[in-house]
Amino acid sequence: MKTSTERQKNIIDFALSSLLRRKGKNAGLLFIYTLIVFALASVVFFTHAIKEEASIILKGAPEMTVQKTVAGRHDLIPINYIDRIQKIRGVISVKGRLWGYYYDPIVGANYTLVVPETPDPGIGNIIIGEGISRTRLAFEGDSIEFRTYDGKIIDLKIKKILSPESEIISSDLLMISEADFRRLFGTRENYAVDLTLKVRNPRELSTIARKISEILPDTRVILRDEILRTYDSVFNWRGGILIIILAGALLSFVIFAWDKASGPSLDERREIGILKAIGWETSDIILMKFWEGMAISLTSFCSGIIFAYIHIFFTDAFLFEPVLKGWSVLYPHFKLVPFMDASQISTLFFLSVVPYTVATIIPSWRAATVDPDSVMR
Amino acid sequence: MRKSSLFLSFISISLALFLLMFIHASLRKKAEMRSLIQKYETVKQLRLTDLCLFTEASYTRHLSQADLHTAFKDHPASLEHFPSGSLLAPPPMIKRMNENID
Numbered sequence: 001m002k003t004s005t006e007r008q009k010n011i012i013d014f015a016l017s018s019l020l021r022r023k024g025k026n027a028g029l030l031f032i033y034t035l036i037v038f039a040l041a042s043v044v045f046f047t048h049a050i051k052e053e054a055s056i057i058l059k060g061a062p063e064m065t066v067q068k069t070v071a072g073r074h075d076l077i078p079i080n081y082i083d084r085i086q087k088i089r090g091v092i093s094v095k096g097r098l099w100g101y102y103y104d105p106i107v108g109a110n111y112t113l114v115v116p117e118t119p120d121p122g123i124g125n126i127i128i129g130e131g132i133s134r135t136r137l138a139f140e141g142d143s144i145e146f147r148t149y150d151g152k153i154i155d156l157k158i159k160k161i162l163s164p165e166s167e168i169i170s171s172d173l174l175m176i177s178e179a180d181f182r183r184l185f186g187t188r189e190n191y192a193v194d195l196t197l198k199v200r201n202p203r204e205l206s207t208i209a210r211k212i213s214e215i216l217p218d219t220r221v222i223l224r225d226e227i228l229r230t231y232d233s234v235f236n237w238r239g240g241i242l243i244i245i246l247a248g249a250l251l252s253f254v255i256f257a258w259d260k261a262s263g264p265s266l267d268e269r270r271e272i273g274i275l276k277a278i279g280w281e282t283s284d285i286i287l288m289k290f291w292e293g294m295a296i297s298l299t300s301f302c303s304g305i306i307f308a309y310i311h312i313f314f315t316d317a318f319l320f321e322p323v324l325k326g327w328s329v330l331y332p333h334f335k336l337v338p339f340m341d342a343s344q345i346s347t348l349f350f351l352s353v354v355p356y357t358v359a360t361i362i363p364s365w366r367a368a369t370v371d372p373d374s375v376m377r
Numbered sequence: 378m379r380k381s382s383l384f385l386s387f388i389s390i391s392l393a394l395f396l397l398m399f400i401h402a403s404l405r406k407k408a409e410m411r412s413l414i415q416k417y418e419t420v421k422q423l424r425l426t427d428l429c430l431f432t433e434a435s436y437t438r439h440l441s442q443a444d445l446h447t448a449f450k451d452h453p454a455s456l457e458h459f460p461s462g463s464l465l466a467p468p469p470m471i472k473r474m475n476e477n478i479d
Contacts, residue, residue, distance in 0.1 A: 060421030
């Protein structure tokens with residue numbers, strides 16, 4: 001046992017010395033390889049954490065939302081639609097929702113205005129998200145000016161600022177009373193922006209949705225499952241920049257594999273020849289090449305994964321921030337909860353370490369089975 | 378120190394860090410569970426439908442509420458030009474077919 005471990009260690013020593021003889025090339029390889037694993041792992045950790053968080057938080061979203069559409073566009077919905085929907089068997093309650101966007105020309109940001117049932121901010125008051133407070137430099141007790149639909153200016157006083165912990169849902173949220181909302185946008189009393197439903201049995205959701213579209217053909221229904229699926233596919237691998245990152249990583253691996261599979265260099269072949277001439281077995285050479293491959297790929301894999309974890313969960317994905325921020329003026333600051341499982345690590349391992357190691361061993365095996373005399377010539 | 382010992386130590390330390398990573402993740406998850414439940418309650422109470430991920434355009438703010446025209450609503454024939462548009466796939470229900478037309 002001891003001799004076997006010692007043999008392995010001797011071979012590792014030799015493999016590492018061999019790698020160090022080509023310091024420049026291997027250091028470059030190590031750096032690029034680490035960078036690829038880092039980029040892939042960062043994307044995997046980030047998207048997984050967002051999706052998991054969305055799947056927990058958005059379970060609280062309305063079971064069903066009904067919107068009126070006019071000429072294919074979302075329009076205000078008459079309140080009397082509530083009575084017609086309420087009559088459908090299985091519907092527990094239907095409520096109108098008032099929400100919208102307000103563009104603040106002072107900071108150039110869009111706020112999301114919602115009229116809550118509770119807590120009611122009260123007429124003349126608002127409750128704002130941390131992102132608005134940060135961007136607008138407005139704090140509890142301050143007033144913010146709003147321009148109504150007919151050009152009048154109204155002042156609304158900040159009653160409370162929502163906790164920074166909830167920024168992922170409330171950064172740009174502005175809670176306003178119903179009266180102020182209608183005054184601001186001129187929305188008539190008998191209209192809401194959309195309707196939300198509660199049903200008795202979730203299994204009846206699709207039947208109720210079908211009945212609504214039959215009774216009210218000018219509406220469209222959005223189910224909570226569809227909202228959850230939207231966020232499950234939000235950073236889908238097919239989506240824009242992600243496919244560029246993945247394609248870049250994949251192409252880099254193809255280049256690695258091509259470089260390795262096209263056979264060892266002349267120096268490496270000569271090295272193999274000399275080793276065989278001094279009595280190394282083919283299996284020893286394959287073992288040495290295996291450790292060479294493992295030294296590069298395991299070092300890159302471990303470093304890439306650890307750096308990616310630090311990047312996403314300790315530095316709040318600061319490298320992704322410019323991409324995610326886009327042109328936003330009001331950007332939510334949120335700390336992601338690390339949702340980790342072994343499958344993420346094993347997928348990354350099989351995507352990075354295994355192909356590289358295989359691509360290292362096969363050509364070496366081919367070179368090692370050739371007559372040493374012909375290789376050294 | 379032998380090179381092999383250095384390498385094996387590095388791998389052992391990395392594996393230990395992996396383990397710590399999982400422990401850290403699990404502890405953070407436990408610690409944040411209350412905050413996640415609070416967010417869930419806020420979503421339920423305010424009847425919210427979306428996460429606040431992209432605020433640059435009103436139509437990227439509420440992804441699940443988007444319709445086929447949203448990307449073009451800011452200006453006639455304005456093509457999707459916000460960076461977040463390059464990160465997002467369209468909501469699945471947009472591609473939902475209500476009926477076959479042929």
